[in-house]
Amino acid sequence: MSEMPEAIIAQEFDSLPNQGDPQVYHSFQLYVKQLCRIADFFRIIEKNIRLCLTRHETPPSDGTVLMIVLNLQRVWKYTLELKVNTECKLFQTLDLHPAETAEILRSIMMPLSKTFEVKLHHISPASFKTLGVGQWLDDEIINYFVEKWCSKSQSTLGFNTWFMEMLLCACQNSKWGFNLGGFEDCTEMVLFCGGLVKWDRVFIPINEFNTHWYSASINFVTKRIEIYDSLAVVYFANRRRPVESRKNTNLMLVLMWLSEVLGRIRGEEVQLMNDSATEWQCDPHVEVPFQPNCFDCGVHVLWHLQHVLQFGTVQNDCVSPRWKFSSDMIGKRLRLAQEILDDCSL
């Protein structure tokens, strides 16, 4: 096996889809899917060979098998690399051509078959359409991705969009006394946490007056509580104000209380409310990329989550094509819609 992995893959494939191709998006999709399939294939062969080796009492001594395994690993790694690079190129292309991307988004949202509703019963066609051009995202879409991505991550606990609404409601009823009805004891909170999985970050999507989405995160490693809001006006109006009259000050108090409760569930002492010497830092108005329009805040919230999962916080100056925000989030909408369609294999 003297050939380089590049040569082997190139043999199997035509070159990367080029920009002039009218079906460029679908060519990219197909290309990435094929790379995934090939990577899986190499991985399985390699695993099987290793499994066979462990069953042999006397492994062959000439090293041929070892060479084959190493080569398979190389090809596998190269295929994955190629897949990641191809995806990045696609994401970049989408961000660079918003008008064309909007057209593709419209076209993939059109034909919704019956199987769609059966396979994803909480996401109705009406909810799915909120990912469309210029639409306001609804709770079903946000909850779908928060649950999916967080449970996959194993490191981040994602609350659903009703959690904060119910918690704030309980707070108001108790006049900010933090004597919070059902939330008083941890058991209720543990139910919301979906059991006691090991997590060290928490992500909370928040809906405001049924018109706006923003989010908060609690990071038990960096000991930071942050609130992310994609509206520039809110950020600039509040940065200048004294702490007590900032918009998110009350919310931050609730989050501080929540951090103490979640800390207890994690089995660590977090003392914020009456401890001025605490190491914890709170930022109620983090500078994040802002939405230049009146409809993208829901997509921004899902991107806040992407960053929390990837970096532990929202990176304002991220340049990686996979993670960076764009002024028009249309490419992200397409990626989210495609992910849902892929999940129900449509």
Added chain:
Amino acid sequence: MSEEEQQIPPEDANAPINVKVVSATGDEVFFKIKRSTKLSKLQGAYANKVGKDVNSIRFLYDGARISDTDTPASLDMEDNDTIDVMVEQVGGCVPCSS
């Protein structure tokens, strides 16, 4: 005696339970429902009662979404348990004037 005791569990399992449905504004509606009845039926009945489209409201038990195939038995619900009902949420931005 022992024969009677053995008969109680199956009777219990079939006995209807009372379920309280509470909206975000605190309004309460009570239902009596068999433990084996799908909660989607209760959702439909509630939507009818309050005059809302069933697709615009979400039913939560212990903070988690109830799916159409869930029953009180599958969720381990007990008599007098509460179901929270929330209205669908959307968001794009806050109008700049407000």
